Amino acid sequence: MxxxxxxxxxxxxxxxxxxxxxxxxxxxxxxxxxxxxxxxxxxxxxxxxxxxxxxxxxxxxxxxxxxxxxxxxxxxxxxxxxxxxxxxxxxxxxxxxxxxxxxxxxxxxxxxxxxxxxxxxxxxxxxxxxxxxxxxxxxxxxxxxxxxxxxxxxxxxxxxxxxxxxxxxxxxxxxxDGAPETDGGVEPEPEPLPPHHQDAYDAIDRGDYTAAIQAYKTAIAQDPRDQLAVAGLAQVSLLERLQGVTIADVRGAAAADPTGVESQLAVADLDLSGGHIDDAFDRLLTLFPSLDQAGRDAVRTRLLEYFEIVGTDDARVATARRRLAMLLY
Structure with missing residues (x-):
């Protein structure tokens, strides 16, 4: 859990x-x-x-x-x-x-x-x-x-x-070892975060992922090129989805409904959070061709979130992105 x-x-x-x-x-x-x-x-x-x-x-x-x-x-x-x-x-x-x-x-x-x-x-x-x-x-x-x-x-x-x-x-x-004696000096304050980013961090600190998501969305609405906010939104959205879930329940539901969009998205979240990145990508990309348009949109959106979480310069993301493009076109 x-x-x-x-x-x-x-x-x-x-x-x-x-x-x-x-x-x-x-x-x-x-x-x-x-x-x-x-x-x-x-x-x-x-x-x-x-x-x-x-x-x-x-x-x-x-x-x-x-x-x-x-x-x-x-x-x-x-x-x-x-x-x-x-x-x-x-x-x-x-x-x-x-x-x-x-x-x-x-x-x-x-x-x-x-x-x-x-x-x-x-x-x-x-x-x-x-x-x-x-x-x-x-x-x-x-x-x-x-x-x-x-x-x-x-x-x-x-x-x-x-x-x-x-x-x-x-x-x-x-x-x-070897630390200098303190001289009463004050450590320099770290550079402050942009206001909405700080709001998001504060919300995460108190466990309020919903508020953190809203703070990141506000930051993106003000500056769609704010990649830190885009990545932060993807990460905290994953945290919110995982909150309170159990591995047994999620994997049991996925095994019972191997073609269900929601059950497969949930187990892909577990795969990604557990470090099984290729498994998460493959699970959703394999499911993608069998879905209707609404299902495809949901899977594509989730994959784009995963790409932000893992890092767009990761080789595994590049491979999955090419595979998704081939399925789309």
Whole structure:
């Protein structure tokens, strides 16, 4: 489901990471401060007072380096963000995760896992749909939630993770290695978003996808060339359609009605959100020739949304777009 499941009351790791725990550690990377994104973790360095030194609070994790995060999780809970570049909902969730991790100032770390580049971790965390978020506490994994959630709900989950960690004796903190002393200076304010884009982000943050959709539509009405609003509208529309649905119900309905437009559009949404992009495209393009005009219009509109979500420069989009053009003409 895209809804938030409860965090387990004790450490009952549903994912077997033993193969990663027993792997020899990867050669330590030279700690580097992040430059516009996540940093890379080197060998964690213990410090005084139950702390561990890290290059940044937000770090890239790989199949080769994850054993080091397991070690860090004995001191500080590690949040794991499973994402991909093509995943629209991931782009909504990741900034929320990174903002909150910064606010927790070392009580939690964030390990970002690109599922396309790290198949072992993807399999280990059983990431059948992304974005997926888990935690590792004392070397043991805890699955948290799937899908993009509002900031307030994510914050609640993080509080539960800290409570669970405390129950299991994981109460340390992380410090950024080599960070300069604060001088009381104020960080420069980020450049403000256009008003309707800000309205959309605020609505997404409180879980009001309907209001976010309306904000993006207003932005597009004022400037039809606003590609960020077009892409944002496609992404938040997908989030709204997925809200409250279950995989079993959607796939069951699609299997029972293999030629139904609505049932196939719904299961294509699941395919896309789970990273099965080619499956989503093929499902709708295969269905297309058998439909009446209304059905064809619905499928074409949904495919155009998918192209915006995945990215119009993606090779899979180019292939699907050519196939759609051949079916249209």
């Amino acid at each position: 895209t809804n938030l499941p409860p965090v387990p009351a004790g450490l009952r790791g549903a994912v077997d990471l033993s193969s990663l725990v027993n792997r020899p550690p990867a050669p330590a990377a030279v700690p580097q401060a992040p430059s516009g994104g996540a940093g890379e973790v080197g060998q964690p360095a213990p410090t005084a007072g139950g702390a561990v030194a890290v290059p940044a609070f937000v770090l890239d994790a790989t199949d080769a380096s994850f054993s080091q995060f397991l070690e860090i999780s004995n001191t500080v809970p590690v949040i794991v963000d499973l994402w991909a570049e093509w995943c629209g909902p991931c782009k909504q969730l990741s900034p929320v995760l990174e903002k909150l991790i910064a606010e927790y100032a070392g009580r939690l770390l964030l390990a970002k896992v690109d599922v396309d580049a790290n198949p072992q971790l993807t399999q280990a965390f059983q990431a059948q749909s992304i974005p997926a978020v888990a935690a590792v506490i004392g070397g043991r994994p805890v699955q948290l939630f799937v899908g993009a959630l509002p900031e307030a709900q994510v914050r609640d989950v993080f509080e539960q993770v800290l409570e669970l960690a405390a129950q299991n004796g994981v109460t340390g903190t992380a410090v950024v």
